[in-house]
Amino acid sequence: MPKIIRRLTTKEIKTAKPGEVKQDGKGLMLVVDGKGNKRWVLRYTRPDGRRNMTGLGSNDFTPATVARIKANNIREKLVRGIDPVVDKKSTIQKQRTALRGTFKVVAEEWYAHKARGWARETARKAREILDDSLFPKLAKKPIAEISSVDIKPLLLNVHERAPKLAVKVRQYCNQIISYAIQEGLREDGRELSLKGALPRTSKGHYAAVTKSADLPVLFKAIESIDSIYSRVALLVCLYTASRPGVVAGMRWDELQIADKEWHIPAGRMKTSNDHITPLPDQLIPMLNKLRGLAGESPFVFPGFRDPIKQHIHRDSLSKILRENGLR
Template sequence: MPKKVLPLTELQVNKAKAQEKETKLFDGGGLFLLIPPAKKSPEGKMLPASKLWRFKYRYAGKEKLLAFGSYPDISLADARQRREDARRLLANGVDPGEARKAQKAAKQEAGESSFEVVAREWHAKFAPTWAESHAYWTLRRLEQYVFPAIGAKPIADLRAPDVLQVLRTIEAVALETAHRVKFMCGQIFRYAVGTGRAERDPTADLKGILPPRSKKHHAAITDPKEVAGLLRAIDDFNGTFTVKCALRLAPLVFLRPGELRQAEWAEFDLDAGEWNIPIERMKLRTRLKEERRGQKHLVPLATQAVDILRELYSLTGRSRYVFPCSRSFARPMSNNAITAALRRMGFNKEEMTGHGFRAMARTILDEVLQCRVDLIEHQLGHAVKDPLGRSYNRTTHLTERRKMMQTWADYLDGLKVGAKVIPLKRVE
């Protein structure tokens, strides 16, 4: 006849102390409290006893042991509940030890496939192909808006309402950002599908659910008379010489502000009048960057642009960057430097922006100077196809583009001095 075991009381468990040898206090049904031998500190004082809940059971003819945690984190009542759960599994032919291992593995797998883990992996993979600022803001928005809400959840378990809840929160603050985050989440879900960690992209079900974004264009001065005033204001600018040179060069090369401010001296051949910008630094769609990887965007420099750069070289030639930060030659100038300079000159954000020099050139070259549109688009760094559908390479129409850039620089000089500029013939 089995020995009768009296159930433990909370007081017994609480008062139990470590002895010289290992002690076991049984509660019945396989549950017992294991108290390891007493230990002393280096100072000779007795250390508090460890009290560990254990469950002894037999499965497939073998005796096994399952840990339930330690007292007082796991109370007597909690330990008994875990014992009953384990005995239920045994009654159904399931080994509770193996069931726990499976749960732990499933939890670990879910953590490795959480939205945040997949999103960071996606970001690390594609960030090298993006502009530095785009990579920064992509991760910043995810960390600010998305990860706190759904980052810890398995990406395969997320549904459209989960993403919508995130978007609604952002929409209340900034609609444009909500659209951007929705697009980013879609890319992450599609990456998860491709890597076998999700079945589909739930953002596809959210099409049209956000109010349409308002179409905004970068403010730009395109009227020749107003352009003349802008150019004269730049010549009168009393800020730092580096920023002033950037302002003088901006209308002559009409690149994006980020491409201009991150210019490196190693990219220039001033004797040849050329600036070769690595495609990886251009703001292009990922597909286009992949197609043109290793190529360079060639910017023919008018003589006026070369003169500005030679003048600047005497000041910043020791730096890697053409337009270094005023506090350190090791970094390019701030992405707000040109915008701030325009504001100091009295041009507000509805009148002119750093991007506006591109629109200025695109409009006047086409409508006033009547240059070929494909030459203008190529010089803007846009993808341009030849009649056979192939992308033009960096040396295509170089002679014509040199002529166009010099014509443009001369035209701007004429505007600045107040000459009456007659529209020129189409550049062939």
């Protein structure tokens, strides 16, 4: 004769006393602690044969009908060979992934983790790569689903205007994906496969610019320089026909952005007169972006060691030109 399972009545649940354990059948129990708090607990056998218990909630918020439904759901999983403990951990992991799982969120975590050990300029460059090269296309994509196929067109697009920058973008993409794997936000072993994704860039010097038709080549070469400060400084030289030494020392109080003018005091010029240089439209958004990065530095192009007291050295621009084959 089959065993009759008698479930707890509403009165029995209500009158259960501290320290009592009331059986509701098939491993479901009402446990009352020493203070009279009542909670539902299910005892069961895991697929590997081990006995286990799991809480189903307080009786104040989980009435008997709900506790029984939860217990039945667990029993059904056990019949299918699903371990409730493993299943719960998997569900929690999926929820964590959903909350943290976009490329932008993970990349920001990676940046915060790495920036603690970076020099100021390295952090600046990385921040720029995230904001300008990666987030516009990848920000909202789930980190678990991003593949090499998603990244390659982005890299080629960057490579077309800035070959050296594309190499750094590839490096950071690989690091962000590795970080996601380490954090359990992406399947183990699902690294990117981007080796050979970028064309080889020939080394050497650019030919001297002697006619206007050569200017696009020069602009493209400047755009390939990693540092936004170096890029903008060289473009200021190019657009305003100013000497590198004067551009390196450019101060915010010399700029009249609204009027698109650069007022250079006589003391910084070889002449004995103040000089006003028009600022072309192309420079305005670049200068506005630098203003947002300047902090308290009075210099448009601050020095890395002491941005409050020093600007970049005038020879640094010439060095950058040499390193990038531009002179």
